[in-house]
Amino acid sequence: MSNALYQQIQSFYDASSGLWEQVWGEHMHHGYYGPDGNLKLDRRQAQINLIEELLTWSQDNTIERTQNILDVGCGIGGSSLYLAEKFGAKVTGITLSPIQANRAQERAKAAGLAAKTDFQVANALDMPFADNSFDLVWSLESGEHMPDKAKFLQECYRVLKPGGKLMLATWCHRPTTTANPLSANEEKHLQDIYRVYCLPYVISLPEYQAIVEQCGFKNLRVDDWSTAVEPFWDVVIDSAITPQAIIGLFKAGWKTIEAAMSLNLMSGGYRSGLIRFGLIAATK
Numbered sequence: 001m002s003n004a005l006y007q008q009i010q011s012f013y014d015a016s017s018g019l020w021e022q023v024w025g026e027h028m029h030h031g032y033y034g035p036d037g038n039l040k041l042d043r044r045q046a047q048i049n050l051i052e053e054l055l056t057w058s059q060d061n062t063i064e065r066t067q068n069i070l071d072v073g074c075g076i077g078g079s080s081l082y083l084a085e086k087f088g089a090k091v092t093g094i095t096l097s098p099i100q101a102n103r104a105q106e107r108a109k110a111a112g113l114a115a116k117t118d119f120q121v122a123n124a125l126d127m128p129f130a131d132n133s134f135d136l137v138w139s140l141e142s143g144e145h146m147p148d149k150a151k152f153l154q155e156c157y158r159v160l161k162p163g164g165k166l167m168l169a170t171w172c173h174r175p176t177t178t179a180n181p182l183s184a185n186e187e188k189h190l191q192d193i194y195r196v197y198c199l200p201y202v203i204s205l206p207e208y209q210a211i212v213e214q215c216g217f218k219n220l221r222v223d224d225w226s227t228a229v230e231p232f233w234d235v236v237i238d239s240a241i242t243p244q245a246i247i248g249l250f251k252a253g254w255k256t257i258e259a260a261m262s263l264n265l266m267s268g269g270y271r272s273g274l275i276r277f278g279l280i281a282a283t284k
Contacts, residue, residue, distance in 0.1 A: 001125050001147050006096060008198045009145055013097035017076055023239060026107065027051075027078035029141045029169075030229040030277060037227045043235050050169075050229070051082055054140075058281040059221065060165055063087070066135040070094070070159060072124050073142025077104030077117065083138065084108075084116040092134075094122040125151045132161045143170035143208070147200035150211050157215045160284040166217060168208070169225075172278040175204045186274050193269065196262040205278035217282035226270060226277045233267035 020028055024043065031046025032053045033039045041049065055063060066089050071080040074093025081104075084091040095101050104119040122128050125148055137156045146152040156166055173190060176182055182190070194201060209222050269275030 001123055005147055005198070005200060006123070010096045010098075012198045013075075013095070014099040017097065017100050017103065021076055021103070024236065025078075026076055026081075028075040029078070030232045031235070032225070032228050033231045035228055037229070037231050043232075043239065046232065046235075047078075048082070051079060051140075053228075054167060054169060054279070057221070057223065057279065058165065058167060060281065060283075062163075063136060063165060066165075068092070068134045068161075069136045069138055070127075070129070070134040072137060072139040072156070073145065074100070074104060074119060076100050077107050077119060079138060079140055080104065080117055080119070081108060081111055081113055084113050085111070089116070089135075091117050092129075093117065093119045094124060094127070095119070096121065096123070125155060127155050127159055129159045131158050132164075133159045134164060135161055136165045136167065139166070139168045139170070141169060141171065143168060144197075144199050144202050149203060149208065150214070153208075153211050153215050157217060157284055162284055164284045166212070166280070166282045166284070168212075168278075168280040168282075170208070170278055171199075171202050172205045172208065172276040173202050174273055174276055175206050182274075186272075189265065189269060189272075189274055192262070193265050193275075196265065205276060205280075208278060208280055212280055212282050217284060219281075219283040221279075221281040223279045224276055225279055226273075226275070229277045230267075230270040233263055233270065237263045237267065 027047035029047060030050055031043055032050035033041060033046055066087055069083055069089050069091045071091055071093040074080050074095050077093055080091045080093040093104055098121050101119040101121050108114045108117040137160055205224060212220060
């Protein structure tokens with residue numbers, strides 16, 4: 001990961017995470033609104049449902065016995081603390097943002113989970129862990145930030161124990177073919193998303209699947225939950241138009257303001273079919 005991109009991502013989350021927690025809570029990821037996206041749910045409940053639905057979808061009963069979990073792109077510890085409490089497991093979270101790592105540690109202490117969790121500032125392309133360290137690698141909406149998807153997934157494979165599980169949920173673009181490539185308008189739409197959310201690029205779910213297979217993973221499950229998560233962005237847009245959120249945006253600075261003003265890029269991307277929410281579960 002280049003130093004410039006590293007700094008962009010770190011600065012973005014250093015500046016925006018406090019506002020996100022204040023307005024939208026501890027979970028910095030999509031919500032799940034039923035297979036057809038029609039359930040009317042509280043935003044936080046929808047985000048918790050996403051975690052639970054992912055665990056159910058994986059069809060892996062061994063997850064319940066997991067002892068060591070790695071949360072890649074842990075944010076302020078939303079998933080990490082949830083999984084630590086649910087399974088009684090040791091959870092290590094990594095992020096590029098020192099502010100996120102510190103806040104995750106504070107939240108773990110407040111929840112009585114400090115002994116079960118560890119939060120570090122670390123690069124997911126060069127993880128500071130020994131081979132065969134974890135039973136589960138959990139990556140919930142961090143893959144889109146990775147400038148080298150193959151290197152990222154190779155690292156996930158390396159740190160997993162034999163028989164360990166990868167759970168990946170990530171932003172994708174629609175599948176393409178030689179006869180149906182991305183249009184110029186779609187490319188521009190993606191470039192705008194990359195600029196606003198500090199992303200190097202995204203790829204399609206079939207491309208992710210090919211990389212996962214090349215890394216040596218087996219027992220792959222792959223799915224597209226775009227319809228189930230699409231309502232999330234409209235919920236976020238609606239909740240951003242409050243005095244509390246507006247004041248927080250100005251305090252957070254221009255980059256966060258720009259991201260908030262560009263939420264329609266994601267909602268519009270889902271509606272057009274350009275943006276997809278891809279899932280992969282696989283075993284080492």
